[in-house]
Amino acid sequence: MSEIEGSPGTSMHGVTGREPVLAFSVASPMVHMDHTAKFDLPVDSEHKATVFKLFSLANPHMRTFHLSWLSFFTTFISTFAAAPLVPIIRDNLDLTKSDIGNAGVASVSGSIFSRLVMGAVCDLLGPRYGCAFLIMMSAPTVFCMSFVSDASGYIAVRFMIGFSLATFVSCQYWMSTMFNSKIIGLVNGTAAGWGNMGGGATQLLMPVLFEIIKKAGATPFTAWRIAFFIPGWLNVIMGILVLTLGQDLPDGNLGALQKKGDVAKDKFGKVLLNAVTNYRTWIFVLLYGYSMGVELTIDNVIAEYFYDRFDLKLHLAGIVAACFGMANLLARPFGGFTSDFMAKRFGMRGRLWNLWLLQTAGGACCLCLGLVNSLPLAIAFMMLFSIGAQAACGATFGIIPFISRRSLGIISGMTGAGGNFGSGLTQLIFFANASFSTEKGLSYMGIMIMLCTLPVTLVHFPQWGSMFLPASTDIVKGSEESYYVAEWTEEEKQKGMHQASLRFAENSRSERGGKVASAPTPPTNTPNHV
């Protein structure tokens, strides 16, 4: 094996929601198991777990999983904690609609950059410190809400809290040091989905905290500030748990990591160039902005919408809004599942159709959400929208590993950033404007989702086809090998750097669908560099 699997920084792949119920364990003969190691779970030769036991807290693998997704969950709580309390905050700080909208944009913009930097931080300090560093340093920003007295302070604090969403990267990174690459898809998808649920949980948590604090005697304008202490404490507690209970690698901590650390066999510049010159990357950056992006946008605006339009009490509006985010528990893995399901019969074309259908259906439901006047219908369309958008997120990462083998890490990272960018953009266009109402904003956003999902029809793989065009019949051009090996230059091929791509190409033949040889459900083999 010429590559070291799961070397630090390789984790960004496997950010899939795929294989949720199918691949609970690795039974492949290609994985070299280490039966002498004394871990609670069976491990491979690198001591990475080959089995995913959800309800175990066994050290280190499952414990890492739970610490990891919980930290990501906590940052979602902190980032979106203000959203359900906006009806109170807007009166306290005398905010206008643009102020509220701009704060929403700010809350998701910071992590565009922090997610890109986080990979390097994890390389330097290890995922344990990367995660703890981020959540413990963002705890002060959450506590800062008690100082805020006007719109600019509010926007600034929400911007700073938003940086903590980069725990997504440390979460996925850490998973890849602990779990074998054959099940990393399921593990990372579950962790990502459950972390995203924080956006829903906070809509429930914050209004309840607010009511309790108010009942205890505080006035509303003080009660919401006190309520922010809870997400702040959660950040600190999770940080301490991560530092005390977590470890970077199955065998130990930072020191060992640094010995393995410099495996950067590939040049970053080349990997980046390969990513940005592939047009499919950009299509998915756009698409993810309209699945994950709109999910984050809705996390920011939906509680206020139900409070204002349907005159719900604050905590009821919070409950309704929470349902949106909590659907992630099942919706995101569901999208991955349907992607795999369609791929079995129709291959990559099935995956593309699946993504288009889910995301467009989500957009149609968003359009309807803004149009209906009755509360039960609004809730129904909101839930259908949430399933469509979140399943589309899962389905997106069912396709991303196939865009490029060499640049998978960067493409995953760019797509993730595209999600945040899409969120900032939709909030800016549709919800920061005083010129049209929130319900019109929702409808227009639904239309924009449907329009911006159309580019998926342009994604064409010569070896598998696209939504409307079949695969190329040319023997050379229509082979998986030629697609993946084309990412390497002649000199690089002579050095044998493309060997992993060749193996990946062979395994990816299952994307032809139909009665193709039973290759294991598409592996997320790690390239040796992010």
Next chain:
Amino acid sequence: MEVPAGFLIVSLLLSCFVASSYGVYFSSLNATLSVTATPTQGQVLKAGEDQITVTWGFNQTYPVGTDSSYKTIKVKLCYAPISQKDRKWRKTVDLLKKDKTCPHKIVARPYAASNNSFTWTVERDIPSATYFVRAFAFNAQDEQVAYGQTTNAHKSTNLFEVQAITGRHTSLDIASICFSAFSVVSLAGFFYMEKRKGKASK
């Protein structure tokens, strides 16, 4: 004197009509109440400290008997147009049950034609904004049948401001600083200790 009689018939008819329609529209109401409040034009009141004294009564220039259906009076604090700008959640809508102009209740009293007065301390959850005072008269079915306000029809005169509490407290600020410091220091502490342990074991 046929005008008052005719007016009486029309207003009675209107009130029936109003009672049978789906909701009450503000434009259907007459300003038969005269309302005055102590704040003068441009005065700034502090929430939680200053007081407003509201007096209201039936405007005698209207025919006698117009107020026969009035059962209760609700006096409210309402946003002036300038405070509604860019804030759709305070929008004025003609259909009263959807109207968000007057969300803050000052007092509710059984109706009496004159000698009504109430002194109200501006509550601590009133936001900073420009306001006027409006009183609604409700009939036995709890629907609005008349109103009166301290400003003119365009809501441009006799407006006063409230300066809200900040909601900030020194104790909160101090707690916030302490917890933040704890977070940063414990992170640094862990880091330092582990680096030292790592060096010692090498």
